[in-house]
Amino acid sequence: xxxxxxxxxxxxxxxxxxxxxxxxxxxxxxxxxxxxxxxxxxxxxxxxxxxxxxxxxxxxxxxxxxxxxxxxxxxxxxxxxxxxxxxxxxxxxxxxxxxxxxxxxxxxxxxxxxxxxxxxxxxxxxxxxxxxxxxxxxxxxxxxxxxxxxxxxxxxxxxxxxxxxxxxxxxxxxxxxxxxxxxxxxxxxxxxxxxxxxxxxxxxxxxxxxxxx
Numbered sequence: 001x002x003x004x005x006x007x008x009x010x011x012x013x014x015x016x017x018x019x020x021x022x023x024x025x026x027x028x029x030x031x032x033x034x035x036x037x038x039x040x041x042x043x044x045x046x047x048x049x050x051x052x053x054x055x056x057x058x059x060x061x062x063x064x065x066x067x068x069x070x071x072x073x074x075x076x077x078x079x080x081x082x083x084x085x086x087x088x089x090x091x092x093x094x095x096x097x098x099x100x101x102x103x104x105x106x107x108x109x110x111x112x113x114x115x116x117x118x119x120x121x122x123x124x125x126x127x128x129x130x131x132x133x134x135x136x137x138x139x140x141x142x143x144x145x146x147x148x149x150x151x152x153x154x155x156x157x158x159x160x161x162x163x164x165x166x167x168x169x170x171x172x173x174x175x176x177x178x179x180x181x182x183x184x185x186x187x188x189x190x191x192x193x194x195x196x197x198x199x200x201x202x203x204x205x206x207x208x209x210x211x212x213x
Contacts, residue, residue, distance in 0.1 A: 002031065005031035009030075010029040028148065030149060032204060032205040033053065033163055034163065038055065039056070041056065041132055042058055042128045042141070043128060043134075043140045045142065050166055050167060052165070053163065053166075053204070054201070056161075056162055056201070057161050058126035058159070058160065059126070059129060059130075059158070059160075060157065060158050062124065062125035062156060063122065063125075063154070063155065064122055064123040065122070066120050066122050066152070068118035069089075069119050069120070070089050070111075070116060070118055071088075071118055071119045072086040072117040073096075074086050074111075074112045074116050075087070075096065075097050075111055076109065076111075077103065077105065077109055079105040079108075080100060080102050080103035083115065084097045084109065085112075086115075086117070097109050119148050121145070121147060122150075122152070123144065124146060124154055126141065126142050127140070127141045142199070142200070143198070144200065144206075145164075145200055145203060153206045154206055158208055159209040160206055161208070162201060163204050164203040164204045165201070166200075166201055167200060168199050169198055169200055
């Protein structure tokens with residue numbers, strides 16, 4: 001949903017006769033959604049919220065470094081050296097060519113780094129505010145993914161108001177730990193060799209709580 005907003009806004013702004021020089025200042029346009037009327041606690045986010053826009057407040061307890069994430073990928077066919085793409089990448093799956101339209105071969109294909117486009121990627125850990133935790137409960141923490149111009153908008157120790165898409169991703173670390181502890185022939189009771197899915201927030205807007213309206 002947010003990606004569609006960005007695409008429409010970019011088409012209107014970057015190709016508009018009213019802002020012909022805007023692309024020289026900012027090559028991309030992002031739609032930020034603020035003042036969502038419903039404020040959810042991290043503790044109540046469940047399956048019913050998945051793939052929906054949610055808003056939550058919390059304390060930033062950890063912030064990762066900034067990494068390049070593949071956004072638009074171009075590939076070189078090693079059979080005929082043709083350049084294929086671009087392929088739009090998403091958080092759900094990696095888009096790669098399966099057939100070269102020039103030589104009709106099935107590859108192999110090599111990522112062309114110079115022709116591909118990357119974006120900034122960062123993660124923060126958002127923990128429930130102390131006053132919002134019910135008695136007898138442990139504060140919950142949720143990972144928030146920040147992209148593009150949202151990088152470094154929040155620092156550890158700050159209370160922030162986050163709006164984003166509550167979605168899921170493959171938890172490689174947890175799945176690996178479960179499989180390594182589970183014998184192949186006779187799985188232990190209570191353990192599963194099925195992939196473990198973690199839930200995250202794909203951030204759309206982040207503001208400090210004392211500055212949020």
